[in-house]
Amino acid sequence: MKSTSIHPTAIVSPQARIGNSVSIGAFTTVHDNVEIGDHTVIESYCEIGYPSRNAEGQPLKIGKNSHIRSHSIFYEGSVIGDELTTGHRVTVREKTRAGRNFQIGTLGDIQGHCEIGNYTKFHSNVHIGQHARIGNYVWIFPYVVLTNDPHPPSHMMLGVTIEDYAAIATMSVILPGVTVKNGALVGAHSSVSRDVDADTVVAGSPAKFICETRAIKLRDGSKQSAYPWRRHFHRGYSEEDIAAWMKEFAEKSEQA
Amino acid sequence: MKSTSIHPTAIVSPQARIGNSVSIGAFTTVHDNVEIGDHTVIESYCEIGYPSRNAEGQPLKIGKNSHIRSHSIFYEGSVIGDELTTGHRVTVREKTRAGRNFQIGTLGDIQGHCEIGNYTKFHSNVHIGQHARIGNYVWIFPYVVLTNDPHPPSHMMLGVTIEDYAAIATMSVILPGVTVKNGALVGAHSSVSRDVDADTVVAGSPAKFICETRAIKLRDGSKQSAYPWRRHFHRGYSEEDIAAWMKEFAEKSEQA
């Protein structure tokens, strides 16, 4: 077994609980209140377990087999599952709870006090406002903002809900309290002020119903529907999940 | 009195003028032409007083009781008042002049050559183009861009003006030369090409008049107006300011 490797320039608190075969890069700081799972890689210039009064003493927990790229900052008081992957310069604040295989792209800014499921993926530069609730297998693309304040500035926080398999395309804003339902697609450059029905496409500012997601065809000449995307897009998912999806679609197709 | 504390890995110029009880974090660089006020905290990985030809030899001055979070960069040639607070990865270029209690969220990019009043707050990831003039008690939310070039690229710079108490919601663009007047609200995902009247709401792309701000009700069941926001939102303001606001509203209500 490869042993834990800490770069000589890294500053690692002796109180931090660090698993086996962990790698910690140059100039990285690991604060006191941290638990890092086995086989996790933390690259250079990171700040892990950044102290926060709002964390109320809760530790930062990062699951095993994770990979945090350089210049990233994680606050104490968050719990992230196994196989987290990040780009560079990610910020994750306190009281973020995320499941397995969470992916955060470069420059992602997660404001904390939010819940995120398994296998959810954020592309570069997304902004997740506090009190967001994001399901499993969700996709959020660059420059998307999930808001929470219905009349800013105020003390009211109406977090956004994004259900399983939904996809939010580039540069869209989801307004406070909105729910984007299972498998829905929000088109690029949209502002979403009302709930979005399952398996429908909305777009525009304010966003309006465009069509059912299944009406969008793959642009590969196959005439197949592009949605549900999990029919044809499997990169990065478990064989178990893919098999379950295939079974679900086979059953639906028999019923039809 | 707590004495000034400089992390052993920090690189601090002996020419920098550093106040009492200042704290400077790991791997931070403080350049020559810098004045840091008493009791200010500068966290790790920052670059303070970044040399700039455009600063024309003027120092960077940061007021007392300030807090600059990690990975931030301040150029020489800017003057920031007391009690500055920043998120992470903030960039503030030369010839920025800001008042007291200025707040800049994570990833804020202030291009310099601009004026900012007291108690003005920027949420994450705002971009302030050169020659912006921003008043007191202004709120700017994530992914807002204040522009300046009316026909890019050109040599003309028509900065934006944002007056006191105005709020610009998420992912809006203020076009060159536009003034957003006292207490106005720009809705999310808007593109503002004309001046916005005081105490009015505009939204859309191009933004149009929606209503008076007072027509927006708090969504807490109280039936009160959400604006002027300083009637009900006081977090982070001085008791003196709040008392003055309350007096102003009491007088208006007597007159009405």
Added chain:
Amino acid sequence: MKSTSIHPTAIVSPQARIGNSVSIGAFTTVHDNVEIGDHTVIESYCEIGYPSRNAEGQPLKIGKNSHIRSHSIFYEGSVIGDELTTGHRVTVREKTRAGRNFQIGTLGDIQGHCEIGNYTKFHSNVHIGQHARIGNYVWIFPYVVLTNDPHPPSHMMLGVTIEDYAAIATMSVILPGVTVKNGALVGAHSSVSRDVDADTVVAGSPAKFICETRAIKLRDGSKQSAYPWRRHFHRGYSEEDIAAWMKEFAEKSEQA
């Protein structure tokens, strides 16, 4: 000749090929598979030649007389011409090919697998999706996103094409497969779903034809057209290019 200067805190691989008179800043990491041209400045906290499986062993090459500002990250497997200039916190991933005098503003995020011509300039915080093809003398302004996936998430990548002299204003999205032709202007806060004709202006979401670019007048009282911008905006271009442009315009004016 000024000799190469490496800050004592920098970590520079002995395998990196570093030119003459290069300067490498504090806390910067230079990995193995790197070629840096003569007279190039790499500032502090950078990561140069970040190892990437997708680079397939190709080196990072940075041309001579370049200037990479602090906190930037360049992956191995990209080739950038002479006189590159960057802002802070730039990310350039593998298989980016760019010409001479390329400029990338603060927070720029270049996803790699793209081609960029000579003298092209990105302002702050642009996001260049994979498979983009960007010509010479192009301008891209803050918070612009070039996309590539027509039905996200999918395996299909239809990169965007931006031809010579085109300008894309702030907070616009160019949708997958779209071509913005020579000298065209995309207005701020637009979403471009169709090809844009040469020397025309489009704006809105979805973007529509507004006018010929020459119909936009300079707002300096001169009544001259603001476009082609290279008639009047020459900052940062070579005398040779400017002379060629002037000759081209003189010939056109004779023909007219």
